[in-house]
Amino acid sequence: MYKENNLSKNQQIIFDLINKSSEPLKAYTILFSVQKKGIKAPPQVYRALDKLVETGKIHKIESKNAFVACRNSDCEISKATAFSICESCETVDEISDMKLSKYLSDFNHKKGMKFKRFNLEFFGICKKCKKD
Amino acid sequence: MYKENNLSKNQQIIFDLINKSSEPLKAYTILFSVQKKGIKAPPQVYRALDKLVETGKIHKIESKNAFVACRNSDCEISKATAFSICESCETVDEISDMKLSKYLSDFNHKKGMKFKRFNLEFFGICKKCKKD
DNA sequence: TTAATAATGTTATATTATTACATAGTGTTA
């Protein structure tokens, strides 16, 4: 089952759910949504999530403990992620900006640490919410 | 008690602990450490932490659910935070880089959202760990 | 076909965080 599609059964079920969602999904929301498909316990969800994050199919929004599907082919397997988060409606968008990504990937710490990965979360009020 | 020092009793106890620590502290580690000082329950810790984050005295490392004291007068009350995190020894350093901070504060999303705040977490292996 | 690896199923438990409600301290102003 793994070959043709590179996702396993549980991984595919959970990825499909996250990918169809317009908002970040939390692990237990996912768990409740997939119980009818036979996924009954937290470890099944967390294992699939871990794998999907590892392979860059989804990202974790750390400030929300929630997961979104990757919308950006440029984030190179989760090595360089950036998001905009509306503090009013909670909408999350993955930022796809080559200049920003390059600037941060090239950033070198004064203390000599070479970074392999970064995650950036911007917060504000989105256009839609501003109108209200 | 609030006037002279702008921190309340519990806030001061918890700030002192985090400030003296060389590593990020987790809420329940803090709770266990301050029980002899009369702080006995999670809400007391979380309330103090919330306030300290709000006022920029400490920051939350989202990827670790842990807290560090602010080492940077430039982060302007938690509006612009950046950290380097060693994936081996778990050391966390607050990055103080005006150019980086300005670059990100000035960054404008294509979708027209104006950002009020950001948090950036870099991951890698620190110098010390590279030698081993 | 055997062995290694990856994925699954299941139960229990650990860790992180909040709700709800009662009480006490502090600052302002009538």
Added chain:
DNA sequence: TAACACTATGTAATAATATAACATTATTAA
């Protein structure tokens, strides 16, 4: 001072997030 708003505290219970441990099955590679 007394009345009030506001902030902080204390406490019990519970919610939400995540992992450990172990048994089983599926897939791949040698």
